Structure formats: structure tokens, C-alpha cells
Amino acid sequence: MPYEWLPPEPGPDGPHHRLHLWPHRSLPRRGFVLFIGATAALIALPLLVVIGSPVLWGLLPFFCLALAGIWIALRRSYRDGQILEELRLTGDRLFLTRHGPRGARQDWEANPHWVRIERHEKGGPVPHYLTLSGGPRRVEIGAFLSEAERLRLEPELRQALSARR
Structure with a gap:
């Protein structure tokens, strides 16, 4: 599966959860x-x-x-295809870092209390497009995942966020 929740790391404000997402490689x-x-x-x-x-x-x-x-x-x-999205959920911050091809890096952070997960059934670049909003801008997450993987990821993200609220 092209995403995995890593084991929680201990932190001063509770466990820090991490999620890694990457594109599927059909040819190893x-x-x-x-x-x-x-x-x-x-x-x-x-x-x-x-x-x-x-x-x-x-x-x-x-x-x-x-x-x-x-x-x-x-x-x-x-x-x-060398893309890695890393979502880190600490006690009071949610960080999303996208390591793109050729070293491009994009960062986004927000307070997890205000973050909303939105699934766009239609109108996005892919069906069931997932976005996070709550910071200064809206960001996509896992656009390279398959439709079924995005549908599986959404409730897992909601559960991780609700545990922080």
C-alpha cells in the first residue's frame, strides 16, 4: 500500500503520529x-x-x-515518481511536508483543532480528491493514490485528527 502510519513517537505533549504517502511503483x-x-x-x-x-x-x-x-x-x-508526503501530528500542530521530484519541497502547517478534511467527489483532478484546510491555504494530500486508497485514507485521517481534538 503506498501509505503507512509509522509507530507513534513519544513527545512532550503526547505521542506524535506520522503518516508517509508515496506513489505506487508498478515496476520495481x-x-x-x-x-x-x-x-x-x-x-x-x-x-x-x-x-x-x-x-x-x-x-x-x-x-x-x-x-x-x-x-x-x-x-x-x-x-x-520520487514523491514523499509526510504528515506529522503533534500535540498542537499538524505538519504536511511534500518532498517532490528533483528536491522540491513544500511545507504546510496548521492547528489540528481547526483542520478540516474535505473529500471532493467530483471537480478535482482525480475522483475523491482529498484536501486539508485550516491553515493559511488548502492543500491536497495523496493525489497520486488510487481512488480506493484515498477512500480508505480519509477515515483514518479523521480518526487521527479527532483523537487530537
Whole structure:
């Protein structure tokens, strides 16, 4: 599941709860290596027929370009998917930090007593879009989660917040 509640940490004002959210990776690192290897083998298979002929040297650059293109596209996908959202709930503050791709960081904080969780069935970028409001602005949480995961996350967030009120 692309989110998890970490064990509470003791704090001077009670336990601090933490939630980590990240995008689902459908192709793990090991799968990446296997996919590139299988693609190289399947593309190279027709080249076996032309080994020893000058046609091989005409086809080889296209083989290398295709493999390099797949490699670059998958690496870019991995880099763009390096997102981590961290929600920390202390005694009197709620912090949401989003670590985006290429080191971008966004912070938001509010008093948990005033934070409202809103689910937007329609009208957001994704169905059942979750937002937190109560500070200086409204922020999204878990937009990269699947619809079912957002529906599961909402009551868990409400329960964690109600325990702080």
C-alpha cells in the first residue's frame, strides 16, 4: 500500500503520529533490470540472422537507439515518481511536508483543532480528491493514490485528527 502510519513517537505533549504517502511503483528496480534485459534480447533476436553481414551495422544503431530510448524513458519515470508526503501530528500542530521530484519541497502547517478534511467527489483532478484546510491555504494530500486508497485514507485521517481534538 503506498501509505503507512509509522509507530507513534513519544513527545512532550503526547505521542506524535506520522503518516508517509508515496506513489505506487508498478515496476520495481528488479523488474526494470529484467524488462531492459528481455527487451534487449527480443530486439536482438532478429539481428542473429544478419550476423556477419554488413546489414548488421546498418541495423545496430537503431537497436541501440530503441534500447536507449526505453532506458531513458523509464529512468525519467522513476525520477518523476520520487514523491514523499509526510504528515506529522503533534500535540498542537499538524505538519504536511511534500518532498517532490528533483528536491522540491513544500511545507504546510496548521492547528489540528481547526483542520478540516474535505473529500471532493467530483471537480478535482482525480475522483475523491482529498484536501486539508485550516491553515493559511488548502492543500491536497495523496493525489497520486488510487481512488480506493484515498477512500480508505480519509477515515483514518479523521480518526487521527479527532483523537487530537
